[in-house]
Amino acid sequence: MLLTCALLFPMLMPAALPQSRVARLDGGSSTGKLTVAALESISLQDASGDIRNFAAGEVLSLKPGPLPELVSKGEAFLKDFDYQNATNSFEAASGEDGDFWLAPYASLRHAEALLAWAQQDPGRASEAARAFRAWTEANTDSFWLPRAQMGAAKAMAMSGDVDGATSLMQKLSDTAFEKNLGRHVELQVSLVRCEAYLIGGQAEVAEARLRDLVVKLDKAVSDPKADAGTLGLFLTMSSHAKIRLGDAITEKDGAGTASSYWQGLADDRNATSDVRAAAWIGMASAARESGNLRQAQMQLAKVIATLPASDDVMAHALYDLGEVSKQLGNNPTPGDTYHQRLLEKYPNTSWAAKVR
Numbered sequence: 001m002l003l004t005c006a007l008l009f010p011m012l013m014p015a016a017l018p019q020s021r022v023a024r025l026d027g028g029s030s031t032g033k034l035t036v037a038a039l040e041s042i043s044l045q046d047a048s049g050d051i052r053n054f055a056a057g058e059v060l061s062l063k064p065g066p067l068p069e070l071v072s073k074g075e076a077f078l079k080d081f082d083y084q085n086a087t088n089s090f091e092a093a094s095g096e097d098g099d100f101w102l103a104p105y106a107s108l109r110h111a112e113a114l115l116a117w118a119q120q121d122p123g124r125a126s127e128a129a130r131a132f133r134a135w136t137e138a139n140t141d142s143f144w145l146p147r148a149q150m151g152a153a154k155a156m157a158m159s160g161d162v163d164g165a166t167s168l169m170q171k172l173s174d175t176a177f178e179k180n181l182g183r184h185v186e187l188q189v190s191l192v193r194c195e196a197y198l199i200g201g202q203a204e205v206a207e208a209r210l211r212d213l214v215v216k217l218d219k220a221v222s223d224p225k226a227d228a229g230t231l232g233l234f235l236t237m238s239s240h241a242k243i244r245l246g247d248a249i250t251e252k253d254g255a256g257t258a259s260s261y262w263q264g265l266a267d268d269r270n271a272t273s274d275v276r277a278a279a280w281i282g283m284a285s286a287a288r289e290s291g292n293l294r295q296a297q298m299q300l301a302k303v304i305a306t307l308p309a310s311d312d313v314m315a316h317a318l319y320d321l322g323e324v325s326k327q328l329g330n331n332p333t334p335g336d337t338y339h340q341r342l343l344e345k346y347p348n349t350s351w352a353a354k355v356r
Helices: 069-079 083-093 102-120 124-138 145-158 162-178 183-199 203-222 228-253 255-267 273-289 293-306 311-327 335-345 350-355
Strands: 020-024 029-037 041-045 051-055 059-063
Touching (some): 020 041, 059 228, 203 228, 311 335
């Protein structure tokens, strides 16, 4: 008996388009058609038409979908550090017809691309701040409002408006509490505010606030009752806060005084690779300050050779190694070799901007 064509060649069904995805604090995720993305609530509709509602306080993140072509192109350009084309793509996408979330999401990504661009070109910080400001004024009840305001604060601090940045974060902190947006939002706001003080040269204030925040984040990481979905976020934030605390101590009291703090982090068995790498960089700075250039060089080389740290930490190590090598007469490797490696591997970091 001859088999029918249908049996020989089963009908190929079109692949389902990626849907919007909600990452929940409990560690799970939900997908569906996004119908509401408000500050206090999110709604997804499944294939059968049923609606599932989420309080914003139980949501870790929201990724809308399917993304139109211009947004996807913008993301690809941004990944390749092509900021001009990324911002153009997002801006064009924000003017297209589409789902209710398209215009606010695309214009938010436009502002965030400008903020990323500002890491290479500090002159873009003011432009990013204006873009975030326009976005928040037009989207006062959006789920992404806290994210946009934190981006705005970073851009404002980078452009010199530290008071405006910290004031905005105080307002957002109040909103997060009043609207029950979740402890993760409150802690993120606190970290952004600390960074704004540090960017603005207010190291003493930053140190005091960071010491308090590190304690809170360590408690959040070790809390057995904490939501499963927040553990990774809190661990990342804790690592970042500890590194920034060391930076604040260094800026306020000098690398020599900060060396004991960095040594404590280096000896901590529970420290992440980012924290340990930053600690070694801090100890190398102390050695360099005291004139022990060869010791500093070896310490920095150890970071690059043995620790898989984040882009910013690795870029810092390469920048400092290049500087120390130049002080040692470009021996045994020219300092520019490390700086060129920095530009090639981590072009979107502030350290790359310093080299340029």
